[in-house]
Amino acid sequence: MGKSVIYLSALRPVQWIKNGFVLAPLVFSHQFTNWVKCVNTGIAFISFCAISSAIYLFNDICDYREDIQHPVKKHRAVASGAITRQQALWLAVMLTALSLGLGWFAGGRLIGVVAIYALVNVIYSLGIKHVPIVDVMTIAAGFVLRILGGSVAISVAPSHWLVLCTIMISLFLGFTKRRAELISAGQTNSSARIVLKDYSVAFLDQVIAVVTGATIICYALYTVDARTLEVFDTRAMLLTVPSVIYGIFRYLYIAYHLNEAEDPTRAVLSDIPTLINLAIWLIIAVMVVIYGKELKLFA
Numbered sequence: 001m002g003k004s005v006i007y008l009s010a011l012r013p014v015q016w017i018k019n020g021f022v023l024a025p026l027v028f029s030h031q032f033t034n035w036v037k038c039v040n041t042g043i044a045f046i047s048f049c050a051i052s053s054a055i056y057l058f059n060d061i062c063d064y065r066e067d068i069q070h071p072v073k074k075h076r077a078v079a080s081g082a083i084t085r086q087q088a089l090w091l092a093v094m095l096t097a098l099s100l101g102l103g104w105f106a107g108g109r110l111i112g113v114v115a116i117y118a119l120v121n122v123i124y125s126l127g128i129k130h131v132p133i134v135d136v137m138t139i140a141a142g143f144v145l146r147i148l149g150g151s152v153a154i155s156v157a158p159s160h161w162l163v164l165c166t167i168m169i170s171l172f173l174g175f176t177k178r179r180a181e182l183i184s185a186g187q188t189n190s191s192a193r194i195v196l197k198d199y200s201v202a203f204l205d206q207v208i209a210v211v212t213g214a215t216i217i218c219y220a221l222y223t224v225d226a227r228t229l230e231v232f233d234t235r236a237m238l239l240t241v242p243s244v245i246y247g248i249f250r251y252l253y254i255a256y257h258l259n260e261a262e263d264p265t266r267a268v269l270s271d272i273p274t275l276i277n278l279a280i281w282l283i284i285a286v287m288v289v290i291y292g293k294e295l296k297l298f299a
Helices: 002-010 015-028 035-062 085-106 108-126 135-155 160-188 194-198 201-223 224-231 234-255 264-269 272-294
Strands: none
Touching: 002 035, 015 035, 015 135, 015 160, 015 264, 015 272, 035 085, 035 108, 035 135, 035 224, 085 108, 108 135, 135 160, 160 194, 160 201, 160 234, 160 264, 201 234, 224 234, 234 264, 234 272, 264 272
């Protein structure tokens, strides 16, 4: 494996899909026909990809000793010794500088959001990740900051329901991930996460049930919110609710029946029904945004 490929793998490009949340304000504010705002959103997306990769490198440096004992994480670039911790640190610094530079180029407020995102994740890596419940809530904060980053990049205030939906879906993914990790740790008698000793499957099942219902309710209320109606001039966004419900239930099936939720990104990208459902949701959402006002399906 070439050195460049090793460095690229250390950045975890597969995880960049999470930064897709940066695009949400552009789409849901009906601003994607404005090329200037599209460019600013693209800059914000790249900025978050750079800073998130920097954080992954920093986290790999902090978790070096734990990762080398994990059956999967021991193959990561830093844990395996493919790149040294010093090299990883320098790469993280350069990516942080790139991210902040892009944030400055797109506007002062974006650089502030990116800086807060970096600070929150550094604090997470240094200790919060060992505090039960707060660890997952901190991860959820990172997704909210992505939404805010996309919003400030185009100077649009995010819908409060969009923020709530983001919080709930990220808590849902975070707690199902912890449950999968806990089960995996029990099967292999090893774990790279100290916090797992403070969780139990029964507790996580209860929390997952709560955030599952809250996610669906928040999204359904978003589709009929007064601001949503004002932006799209239709309640046809309700047509996307079945896809959201199916997507959440399908992910629960992946987590509980297939036991493949330890890496949410890979679980989603490798599940064909989920990808088809995402495509259906995207097509319906775009059609509603473009032609929704012509649909008088709901009073």
